[in-house]
Amino acid sequence: xxxxxxxxxxxxxxxxxxxxxxxxxxxxxxxxxxxxxxxxxxxxxxxxxxxxxxxxxxxxxxxxxxxxxxxxxxxxxxxxxxxxxxxxxxxxxxxxxxxxxxxxxxxxxxxxxxxxxxxxxxxxxxxxxxxxxxxxxxxxxxxxxxxxxxxxxxxxxxxxxxxxxxxxxxxxxxxxxxxxxxxxxxxxxxxxxxxxxxxxxxxxxxxxxxxxxxxxxxxxxxxxxxxxxxxxxxxxxxxxxxxxxxxxxxxxxxxxxxxxxxxxxxxxxxxxxxxxxxxxxxxxxxxxxxxxxxxxxxxxxxxxxxxxxxxxxxxxxxxxxxxxxxxxxxxxxxxxxxxxxxxxxxxxxxxxxxxxxxxxxxxxxxxxxxxxxxxxxxxxxxxxxxxxxxxxxxxxxxxxxxxxxxxxxxxxxxxxxxxxxxxxxx
Numbered sequence: 001x002x003x004x005x006x007x008x009x010x011x012x013x014x015x016x017x018x019x020x021x022x023x024x025x026x027x028x029x030x031x032x033x034x035x036x037x038x039x040x041x042x043x044x045x046x047x048x049x050x051x052x053x054x055x056x057x058x059x060x061x062x063x064x065x066x067x068x069x070x071x072x073x074x075x076x077x078x079x080x081x082x083x084x085x086x087x088x089x090x091x092x093x094x095x096x097x098x099x100x101x102x103x104x105x106x107x108x109x110x111x112x113x114x115x116x117x118x119x120x121x122x123x124x125x126x127x128x129x130x131x132x133x134x135x136x137x138x139x140x141x142x143x144x145x146x147x148x149x150x151x152x153x154x155x156x157x158x159x160x161x162x163x164x165x166x167x168x169x170x171x172x173x174x175x176x177x178x179x180x181x182x183x184x185x186x187x188x189x190x191x192x193x194x195x196x197x198x199x200x201x202x203x204x205x206x207x208x209x210x211x212x213x214x215x216x217x218x219x220x221x222x223x224x225x226x227x228x229x230x231x232x233x234x235x236x237x238x239x240x241x242x243x244x245x246x247x248x249x250x251x252x253x254x255x256x257x258x259x260x261x262x263x264x265x266x267x268x269x270x271x272x273x274x275x276x277x278x279x280x281x282x283x284x285x286x287x288x289x290x291x292x293x294x295x296x297x298x299x300x301x302x303x304x305x306x307x308x309x310x311x312x313x314x315x316x317x318x319x320x321x322x323x324x325x326x327x328x329x330x331x332x333x334x335x336x337x338x339x340x341x342x343x344x345x346x347x348x349x350x351x352x353x354x355x356x357x358x359x360x361x362x363x364x365x366x367x368x369x370x371x372x373x374x375x376x377x378x379x380x381x382x383x384x385x386x387x388x389x390x391x392x393x394x395x396x397x398x399x400x401x402x403x404x405x406x407x408x409x410x411x412x413x414x415x416x417x418x419x420x421x422x423x424x425x426x
Contacts, residue, residue, distance in 0.1 A: 003081030034251055042250070043234045046107035046118065047081030047095040053234055053247065053309045055098055059355050063092045064365045083118055091244040098123075101241070108235055112196045121215060124241035129182055130213070131194040131201055133174045133335065137371060139193070140221035140236050140405035145209040150185045152177040159418070160338035163408035175199055179206045190381070193236075196319070215239065218290075249406055255298055256375035257396055263389045273385040275300035278323060279370065282353045284311040284322070290331050294374065298381035303327050313337045314355050324359060330359045331381050333370040338409065341420030351425065355423055363426025372421060373402050380422050394421060 041051040049057055049062035059161045063079060066087045072079055081091040081098070097104055101131040106123045108114055117388055130139060137160055139145065151164045152171030170176035175195075182192065190209070194201045196216040201207070204214050217232050237246020247289040263273075277285040277295045285291040286306040294303050303325050305309065315323050336352055350367055354360045366384045368377060380395030391397075399415045415421050 006305065035246070036251070036254065038254075038370070040223075040230075041078055043238060044078060044097075044109040044283060045235060045238050046078055046083055046109065046234070047091065047098050049076050049081075049095070051076065051078065053250070055095070055238065057099060060092060060095050060099060063087060063095055065194040067092065078109065081107070088296075108239060110196050110232070110235070112198070117196075119215070121213060121239060122189070125191055125215070125239050126189040127187070127191075129170055129177070129186065129190060129192045131175070131177045131192065132393065133158075133337070133371065134195065136164070137192055138233060138236070138371075140408050141249050141373075142157060142233055142240070142242045144236075144240050144242055144245075145408065148321045149190060149310075150182060155337055155339075158337040158339055159409055159413065160407065172320060174200070176203070177201060177207075179210050179212075180407065181208065182212060182329055182365075183210050186210075186212050193200065193217070197220070218241040237351075252402065253373070253375040253404070257331075257378055258377055260298060264382065264386060264409070267299060267386075269301065272301045272392050273328045274301060274303050274320070274326060275329045275331055275385065276304050276327050277302065278313075278330060278354070280334055281350060284313050284314050286311060291331075291370075294333070294381055295331055297378045298385060300329070300331070300381070300385060315356070319353075322354075327357070327359050329364040329366065329385055330354055330357060331384075332365065332367045333373050334367070335379065336369040336420045338413075338419045340418065343423055344419075346420060347423060347425075360425045363424060365425035369419070369421040372408075376402060376421075383423065384422075 014312060014357070036053040038053055039051045041048065041081050043053050043055065044259065047059060049066060050060040052058070062076070063081070066076060066079055067089065072087050076374070079087055080089070081094040085283060098106060104123055105120055106121050106300050107118055107221060108149055109118050126146070127147045127149050130136060130148060131152040131155050136151065139148070140163055147164050148164075148167060150168035150170040151174060152169065153164070154174040156164065156169070162339070168181065170181040170185070177192070190212045192207055193215045196218045201214065207214055211347055216366070217236055218235060235250055237243045250338040277289070277291045279285055279289065279291045281285065284304055286304050292302055311320050336346065347367065351360070354365055357365070360363055368380055374401040379398040383390040383394040396416050397422060401415060403409050403415060404411065
């Protein structure tokens with residue numbers, strides 16, 4: 001018998017409440033007519049033949065031109081709507097139905113530890129279970145909470161997770177869930193949404209066997225490749241039938257990144273901050289790391305250019321190679337949630353491996369909350385490295401605006417005093 005869960009939802013405010021004077025209001029009048037010009041394939045729905053952020057008639061037109069072509073995959077990797085390896089009339093007809101948003105089985109793509117994966121799902125997703133702190137933050141940003149039936153996060157007392165209320169708890173970790181608890185609240189239409197990383201939901205096979213389809217997608221706040229992770233909200237928003245909400249969040253990120261890059265665009269390489277990026281306790285981020293690209297978007301010269309993600313640095317094991325790397329700043333990201341944290345104890349947990357660096361001694365070690373949205377992470381990083389280019393409080397302004405627009409946190413929540421998001425060594 002299914003348990004009865006009291007579903008607590010939140011309506012993310014559309015209006016901007018009064019926040020710090022430094023806030024940069026990015027969504028101005030006239031944005032209702034906004035249409036992204038991006039064509040890098042951020043909407044990873046198979047059938048998105050022209051690689052833009054939308055599934056529409058332009059994709060039908062593109063498919064008609066691509067029919068029976070043999071070299072379509074290089075420039076149009078998402079064109080094959082029915083995932084049969086060819087572009088035919090069947091793809092054209094399928095996308096025509098998708099443009100009408102008919103209920104049907106569709107294919108979507110996501111990046112996993114082992115590369116790109118294409119998976120099938122019934123569209124639209126009617127309701128879901130979720131596993132993961134970043135998943136919780138991402139799904140509330142697109143007002144998807146009303147569709148949630150059960151959750152597993154690491155801290156149910158964290159303010160950012162207050163929206164789950166009395167929803168069924170299907171686990172008490174951000175990486176795992178219990179099949180029996182999940183099946184108690186799932187129905188035939190329920191899917192489970194979690195991260196694409198392999199350490200999440202290692203018992204996926206058991207869920208699939210129980211009839212619960214798993215959607216894996218990195219919805220965190222870092223970046224992957226050159227595309228910010230929260231751009232994957234475009235794909236998730238499509239699957240959930242919440243495209244407008246997802247496009248709104250992505251426009252916010254686009255605007256912040258553009259504002260930052262416009263500011264740093266004129267800096268010659270000789271004036272750019274030489275930085276390394278760390279994550280968790282002692283991992284150094286190379287090119288395949290999510291966090292590497294936050295520094296790049298913020299205008300840094302990243303001094304670890306290897307293709308590894310987790311080159312660990314641990315002074316207790318005698319590591320000293322980092323001291324030979326010429327850096328001006330260290331950007332360190334770790335998950336801190338949205339509750340208040342004591343600066344001294346937080347620092348003592350994460351700064352140990354970096355105290356002997358010249359950057360730390362010069363007050364250029366910056367510890368930041370990895371649970372922030374990408375836009376805020378870029379804003380804080382840029383303002384820390386180039387204080388002369390950005391107004392005081394720029395990062396907090398961006399973060400507070402995001403919080404009030406796209407989270408279920410109360411209107412009185414102020415990132416400066418209500419949480420732990422940015423610390424520096426001086």
